[in-house]
Structure formats: structure tokens, C-alpha cells
Amino acid sequence: MTVNRRILLVARPDGLVSNDCLQHVEEPVPTLADGEVLVRVLCLSVDPTNRVWMREEDSYLPAVRIGEVVRAAGLGEVVESRREGFAAGDLVMGLPGWQDYWKLTSEDSAQVVPPGIPAEDMLSIYGATGVTAYFGLLEIGRPQPGETVVVSGAAGGVGSVAGQLARVKGAGRVVGIAGTDEKCRWVVEDLGFDACINYKTEDVAERLRETCPDGIDVYFDNVGGEILDEVLNQITIGARIVMCGAISEYTRSESPGLKNYTSLIMQRARMEGFIILDYLDRFVDAIMELAPLVADGTIKYNVEVVDGLELAPDALNRLFTGEHTGKLVVRVSEASAS
Amino acid sequence: MTVNRRILLVARPDGLVSNDCLQHVEEPVPTLADGEVLVRVLCLSVDPTNRVWMREEDSYLPAVRIGEVVRAAGLGEVVESRREGFAAGDLVMGLPGWQDYWKLTSEDSAQVVPPGIPAEDMLSIYGATGVTAYFGLLEIGRPQPGETVVVSGAAGGVGSVAGQLARVKGAGRVVGIAGTDEKCRWVVEDLGFDACINYKTEDVAERLRETCPDGIDVYFDNVGGEILDEVLNQITIGARIVMCGAISEYTRSESPGLKNYTSLIMQRARMEGFIILDYLDRFVDAIMELAPLVADGTIKYNVEVVDGLELAPDALNRLFTGEHTGKLVVRVSEASAS
Numbered sequence: 020m021t022v023n024r025r026i027l028l029v030a031r032p033d034g035l036v037s038n039d040c041l042q043h044v045e046e047p048v049p050t051l052a053d054g055e056v057l058v059r060v061l062c063l064s065v066d067p068t069n070r071v072w073m074r075e076e077d078s079y080l081p082a083v084r085i086g087e088v089v090r091a092a093g094l095g096e097v098v099e100s101r102r103e104g105f106a107a108g109d110l111v112m113g114l115p116g117w118q119d120y121w122k123l124t125s126e127d128s129a130q131v132v133p134p135g136i137p138a139e140d141m142l143s144i145y146g147a148t149g150v151t152a153y154f155g156l157l158e159i160g161r162p163q164p165g166e167t168v169v170v171s172g173a174a175g176g177v178g179s180v181a182g183q184l185a186r187v188k189g190a191g192r193v194v195g196i197a198g199t200d201e202k203c204r205w206v207v208e209d210l211g212f213d214a215c216i217n218y219k220t221e222d223v224a225e226r227l228r229e230t231c232p233d234g235i236d237v238y239f240d241n242v243g244g245e246i247l248d249e250v251l252n253q254i255t256i257g258a259r260i261v262m263c264g265a266i267s268e269y270t271r272s273e274s275p276g277l278k279n280y281t282s283l284i285m286q287r288a289r290m291e292g293f294i295i296l297d298y299l300d301r302f303v304d305a306i307m308e309l310a311p312l313v314a315d316g317t318i319k320y321n322v323e324v325v326d327g328l329e330l331a332p333d334a335l336n337r338l339f340t341g342e343h344t345g346k347l348v349v350r351v352s353e354a355s356a357s
Numbered sequence: 358m359t360v361n362r363r364i365l366l367v368a369r370p371d372g373l374v375s376n377d378c379l380q381h382v383e384e385p386v387p388t389l390a391d392g393e394v395l396v397r398v399l400c401l402s403v404d405p406t407n408r409v410w411m412r413e414e415d416s417y418l419p420a421v422r423i424g425e426v427v428r429a430a431g432l433g434e435v436v437e438s439r440r441e442g443f444a445a446g447d448l449v450m451g452l453p454g455w456q457d458y459w460k461l462t463s464e465d466s467a468q469v470v471p472p473g474i475p476a477e478d479m480l481s482i483y484g485a486t487g488v489t490a491y492f493g494l495l496e497i498g499r500p501q502p503g504e505t506v507v508v509s510g511a512a513g514g515v516g517s518v519a520g521q522l523a524r525v526k527g528a529g530r531v532v533g534i535a536g537t538d539e540k541c542r543w544v545v546e547d548l549g550f551d552a553c554i555n556y557k558t559e560d561v562a563e564r565l566r567e568t569c570p571d572g573i574d575v576y577f578d579n580v581g582g583e584i585l586d587e588v589l590n591q592i593t594i595g596a597r598i599v600m601c602g603a604i605s606e607y608t609r610s611e612s613p614g615l616k617n618y619t620s621l622i623m624q625r626a627r628m629e630g631f632i633i634l635d636y637l638d639r640f641v642d643a644i645m646e647l648a649p650l651v652a653d654g655t656i657k658y659n660v661e662v663v664d665g666l667e668l669a670p671d672a673l674n675r676l677f678t679g680e681h682t683g684k685l686v687v688r689v690s691e692a693s694a695s
Contacts, residue, residue: 078623243619265619276614281581281603284630285416291629292622 023048024328025088026117031075034270035336040073041089043329049122056105056123058095060115061354062138064147065325065334065347066092067241067266074269079294088116091331092147094138095121096354108355110134112146117331119351138354139322143176143346144313145306149320151263151295152180152239153305157188158298159261159291160237164189167231169250171195172241173215174202175338176320176346177263180309181239182212183318190237194230196223196246198341205344210319224249234258242267244275251279254286262292270339321345361386362666364455366421369413372608373674378411379427381667387460394443394461396433398453399692400476402485403663403672403685404430405579405604412607417632426454429669430485432476433459434692446693448472450479455669457689476692477660481514481684482651483644487658489601489633490518490577491643495526496636497599497629498575502527505569507588509533510579511553512540514658514684515601518647519577520550521656528575532568534561534584536679543682548657562587572596580605582613589617592624600630608677659683 023046030040051057072083072090083090093116097109102123105111113129115121123129136145143149155177162168168185172178173195182193195206195215203215214230216223223246227235234255240247243265250260268274283290298305312318323343325334328351337343361384368378389395410421410428421428431454435447440461443449451467453459461467474483481487493515500506506523510516511533520531533544533553541553552568554561561584565573572593578585581603588598606612621628636643650656661681663672666689675681 079625248614262619262622265622268619274614274616274618276586276612276616277618278612278614280615280618280628281600281606281612281630283628284600284603284632287417287629287631287635289627289629290618290621291625291627292619293625294622297625 021048022046023118023120025119026328026331027086028073028083028089029085031085032070032073033272035339036070036073036332038332041332048120051099051101051122054102054125056097056102056111056129057099058111058115058121058123058129059098060093060095060119060121060328060351062142063091063093063115063117063328063331063349063351064142065331065338065349066147067264067269067338069335070269070339079296088118089331090114090116092142093351094132094141094146105129105131110141110354112141117328119328138350139324139346139348142348143322144180144309144318144320147295148176148346149180149309150298150302150305152177152184153309154295154298154301155261155263155293156181156184156237156239159293160185160239160259162188162190162237165191166236167192167194167233167255168237168239169194169196169227169231169235170212170239170241171246172264172266173197173206173212174344175241178239178241179206179210179320179345180318181263182206183210185237185239186211187312187317192231194227196242202344205321218246224252227253237261239263240265244268248275248277248279251277251282254282254288256286256288258286258288260288260290262290266339323347325349327351359386360384361456361458363426363457364666364669365424366411366427367423369423370408370411371610373677374408374411374670376670379670386458389437389439389460392440392463394435394440394449394467395437396449396453396459396461396467397436398431398433398457398459398666398689400480401429401431401453401455401666401669401687401689402480403669403676403687404485405602405607405676407673408607408677417634426456427669428452428454430480431689432470432479443467443469448479448692450484455666457666476688477662477684477686480686481660482518482647482656482658485633486514486684487518487647488636488640488643490515490522491647492633492636492639493599493601493631494519494522494575494577497631498523498577498597500526500528500575503529504574505530505532505571505593506575506577507532507534507565507569507573508550508577508579509584510602510604511535511544511550512682513579516577516579517544517548517658517683518656519601520544521548523575523577524549525650525655530569532565534580540682543659556584562590565591575599577601578603582606586613586615586617589615589620592620592626594624594626596624596626598626598628600628604677661685663687665689
């Protein structure tokens with residue numbers, strides 16, 4: 020291939036990402052200067068944070084500027100390297116963005132990963148998704164044996180692992196919240212959660228009271244908004260709320276606001292956010308603990324693969340409409356045969 | 358005296374505490390059974406939590422029931438004791454409530470305190486107020502040398518001590534928020550805060566940006582509401598929000614809601630509540646550290662004394678209208694000469 024397809028951000032989306040916010044361009048494959056590496060993108064991770072980065076405000080990373088390629092995490096194969104530590108054929112993880120070829124300059128960081136693991140798995144259970152569940156639950160949530168753990172986005176990539184890991188760590192009760200009956204069934208029947216609430220058809224407040232009769236000790240939150248506000252009403256003394264994400268907020272212009280936050284005072288409880296990039300140097304610890312649990316089937320996961328770079332925008336929107344189960348990735352190209 | 362004046366809660370207040378919510382009654386001074394203690398109330402602490410306890414919902418303590426005496430912390434002198442560990446003349450702290458005489462039954466707890474310290478001081482700097490500032494700031498806020506600490510309710514009993522203690526612990530910048538120019542002047546000129554924002558006349562967002570150019574590392578919050586929401590916009594990475602109180606919420610029926618809470622994710626920050634009753638067994642540690650700082654004038658404080666039990670309801674309302682500086686107490690009677 021001699022063409023580099025790229026998807027650029029040309030306007031800030033309002034709500035879902037519409038076609039007029041993006042421009043699909045074809046450019047020549049980049050050539051390298053000293054210290055640079057050319058990576059062919061194999062697979063892209065689809066994450067709520069992609070949408071956060073499209074907003075005008077900087078977040079934990081600077082906002083994507085107008086005219087830049089859309090930022091996304093992913094996995095690629097080194098085609099050519101003029102930097103020590105990278106060789107043709109190496110698999111690397113980093114932030115390639117929505118394009119066929121990623122030129123790693125001296126300012127970009129990327130990590131060489133071992134071969135032999137399918138690209139989709141490297142981006143889910145053995146990548147940031149599994150590691151996010153691991154550190155969020157264990158470092159922030161710290162579930163104790165017998166406690167009640169509630170997970171929102173329970174059928175998503177992170178939530179599905181967080182709930183199963185809570186059970187491994189001795190939680191007495193694990194309750195999920197998801198958006199379709201099919202997802203709820205998967206979460207309970209295949210992943211072993213005690214219950215799963217369909218927030219689109221059920222009364223979340225009432226169902227939480229039923230399924231968590233002793234209150235909520237740990238809430239692993241991926242959605243924010245009204246559901247978080249209701250959980251605040253039902254937390255126990257000393258509860259911990261893990262703020263992993265707030266997907267209900269990312270596409271709306273004004274939050275309904277958390278009205279029940281004073282419950283944190285009455286219950287001496289804690290709400291704490293985290294960003295997985297802060298744990299980069301400890302990824303290996305998490306993967307070493309997760310890998311055998313995945314290998315022996317204790318922790319199950321699902322990856323939905325969308326084929327083709329051009330479908331990346333649709334894939335991202337599916338996160339917000341909830342039309343996916345487990346981790347969502349976009350396959351851009353195949354690894355070379357070697 | 359042979360009469361026990363008591364102020365009973367007869368209806369739940371909406372907003373400030375109005376006369377028709379209370380009934381002033383005169384009853385005989387209680388007689389004692391075995392295991393009971395009769396305490397003459399000297400001084401009552403006026404705290405926002407008194408109003409919280411009047412609401413229908415239980416909080417960290419059960420709601421005051423209709424027909425019961427209004428619950429309040431205070432200090433009294435033992436008149437007669439039929440329980441081991443208490444003797445006539447002892448000074449005791451506990452929850453006597455709005456009345457002249459408190460009968461301690463076997464279910465009530467009270468702590469004998471050393472003589473020689475004025476009752477007002479026992480209820481402020483050497484009592485729950487100083488201790489609340491101490492544990493909230495040091496256990497939850499944990500200011501590091503050089504950090505920026507913001508305190509709301511900065512001219513109140515707790516806030517005034519929290520800000521000064523932050524400076525003692527090496528905070529680089531201490532900024533208060535209060536409701537009158539006079540309070541702001543006291544906080545800056547007498548207590549040594551670097552700045553104080555009058556939230557009633559100034560633009561809090563803009564003034565926080567001016568006075569905290571590097572962002573807010575620790576927010577010691579006594580007020581909640583819109584000010585907390587604005588602070589969330591200006592916190593640094595790893596910031597800690599100490600939820601000591603939310604006085605702006607206690608008299609309104611619906612919260613405006615926190616809209617900027619996702620900042621906790623982006624900034625990997627923490628919001629945590631606490632209740633001082635959880636630290637009862639460590640009060641002495643706090644007082645041992647605060648006492649010399651008060652004695653040598655490093656930490657200053659102010660106590661406003663309201664004379665007369667019948668003024669307790671007015672005193673409580675003044676907390677919400679902001680017409681007081683420092684700690685507010687109600688003097689009910691004088692200690693005996695002995």
C-alpha cells in the first residue's frame with residue numbers, strides 16, 4: 020500500500036459524531052527522518068475517551084485540534100524503524116489514531132508488546148481495558164470480602180471485567196447495570212454477576228434496593244449522570260465510588276447535576292476518579308494477575324470487531340447508543356504473515 | 358431552680374427554623390433512677406448539623422422525632438449522679454439538647470472533661486469544632502508543603518481553624534471564602550489567610566482563578582452547592598475535596614446539583630466526606646496538638662456567645678443567614694462557684 024487513509028477532525032461534534040465533523044483523506048505513506056518509526060496500524064481501540072478528546076476543552080490530554088487525525092489507542096506493526104528499540108515486525112501499542120500508517124516521532128511514546136496474542140485481545144483483556152478494570156477496582160474501589168459491588172456499563176469492556184474481578188476478590192454480591200435484556204442475560208448467565216438491572220426498562224432505584232439490600236459498598240461507575248445520583252442514595256458507610264467514566268455526560272452539553280452528593284458526608288464515603296495512563300509503569304503487574312484468570316476461564320470477556328478503518332466513526336457512536344457487548348475494536352489491517 | 362425549660366420539635370422546618378416548629382415547655386427537673394445522672398446545661402454548641410437532625414430523614418444519627426427535645430451538643434455540670442464515673446461538680450460533654458437539665462440515662466454517652474477551661478472554649482477550639490477542622494484537614498485533605506488550600510465558611514468556627522492549620526502544615530497559599538467584607542477582613546488580617554473572597558459580592562470563579570493561579574489542591578468545604586461546583590472546575594491533578602458540610606443545602610428542598618463532577622475523573626481527584634463522631638477516640642490527639650498552637654497565638658479563634666436558652670433557635674438560624682463570626686454558642690447557665 021502506498022496510500023495512508025486518515026480521518027481528520029474538522030469540526031467539534033455536538034452529541035454523536037456526525038459526518039460533517041470528519042474528513043476522510045488519502046495521503047502518501049509518511050517517509051521517515053532519523054529517530055522516527057513507521058507503524059502500520061492493525062487494530063484500534065474504541066473508547067469513550069475518544070469522544071472526550073474531540074471536545075474543545077483540554078482534558079487529561081490536550082484536545083484534538085481541528086485538522087488533526089482523530090486520536091485513538093491502538094496496536095500496529097513496525098514497517099520501518101530509524102529509532103533504537105524498534106525493529107521491523109515489532110508489535111507496538113500506543114495512540115496511532117484513525118489512520119492506516121502512524122509515524123512515531125521522537126515525541127510519541129509507544130510500547131513494544133510480545134507477539135502471539137491476537138491484536139483484539141491485546142487491546143482488551145491484555146490492554147488498557149482489562150488494566151483499567153484492575154486498577155480502578157483494586158486501587159480505588161478496594162472491595163472487601165463480603166461487600167456489595169455495583170458496576171455500571173456492566174456489559175462493556177471495562178465493566179464486564181471489573182465485576183468478575185470483584186467476585187474473584189471475594190465480593191459477596193456483584194450487581195451490574197446495562198442497557199438491554201440481552202446484555203443483562205450475558206452478564207448474569209455467562210459472567211456470573213448475581214443480578215443485572217436494565218436501566219432502560221426497569222426502575223433503577225427500586226431494583227438497586229432489591230438487589231443490594233445491605234446497600235452499596237463499592238460502585239464502579241462508567242456512566243455518571245442520573246444512575247450515579249441514585250447510587251449516592253444507597254451507599255453504605257465508608258463506601259467507595261470509582262469514577263472510571265461518565266459516558267452519559269460526554270455527548271450532552273449540560274449535566275443534570277448530582278443532587279445527592281451530600282450523602283458522601285453522611286456516609287463518610289469517597290468518590291474518586293482515575294486515569295489509566297497514570298498506571299502505565301504497572302501494567303505488567305495487572306496483566307500478570309489477569310492472564311491466568313483469563314486462561315482458566317475464571318474471567319470471561321467479549322470482543323466485537325468492526326472491520327475497516329472507515330467504520331471507526333460508527334463504532335465510536337455505538338458506544339454511546341449502547342449497541343455493542345464487551346470491548347469494541349476496529350480492525351484496520353492484518354498482521355503480516357511472518 | 359426547680360423548672361426544666363425545654364424546647365421541643367413539634368413540626369419539621371422548611372428553610373429556616375420558624376416558631377411554629379418549636380414548642381417551649383416547662384417541666385419539673387427530672388428525678389433519677391439507678392444508673393442515671395442529672396446534668397445542668399451550661400452551654401450549647403450551635404452547629405449546622407442541628408438543622409440536619411430536624412429533617413424527616415435519618416442522617417448519621419436518627420432524625421429528632423416530633424415531640425422530642427431539639428438535639429444539640431453541649432457542656433454541663435453534674436448536679437447529682439447515680440452512675441459510677443460521674444460525680445456532682447464534674448463537667449461533662451455530650452448531646453444535652455435544648456433544655457436546662459439533661460438526664461443521662463444508661464443509653465446516653467457523655468465524657469467528663471477537665472475543669473479550668475471556659476465552657477465556650479470547650480465547645481469550640483478544644484471541642485468538636487477544632488477537632489473537626491483538625492481531622493478533616495489532616496486525614497482527608499492532607500495538604501502538602503507548598504500546596505494551595507481553599508476553605509469555604511472561612512470565618513466560621515471550623516473553617517477559620519482549618520485555614521490556619523493548613524498554613525501551620527506548610528500550605529503555600531490559603532484562600533478563604535466568606536459572606537461579608539468584615540469576615541473577609543478578619544480572615545485575612547487577623548487569621549493570616551492570603552486572600553478571602555466575598556461570595557455574595559464577588560465573582561467566585563474569577564476570584565478563585567486570580568487567587569489560586571496554580572489551581573486548587575485541597576478544598577475544605579463547609580457549604581457545598583454552587584461554590585463547590587465552581588471549585589471542581591479549578592482543581593489540580595490529585596486534588597482532595599474535604600466534605601465537612603454543605604450548609605447551602607440543608608435548608609433548601611432541592612439541590613441545584615453538581616454539574617462539574619467529571620472533573621474528578623480528568624484530574625484523578627477525590628471528594629470525601631467525614632463525620633467527627635468517627636474520631637471520638639482520637640479527640641485527645643487533636644487537642645494535644647491544637648492546644649499549644651492556640652496558647653502561643655499561632656491559631657486564633659473567635660467565639661460568639663448568645664445568652665439564654667430561649668435564643669437557641671435564633672442562634673441556629675444565624676448560621677444559615679451568616680450573621681456570626683467564628684464559633685457560635687448559647688450560654689444556658691453559669692457554672693457553680695466551686
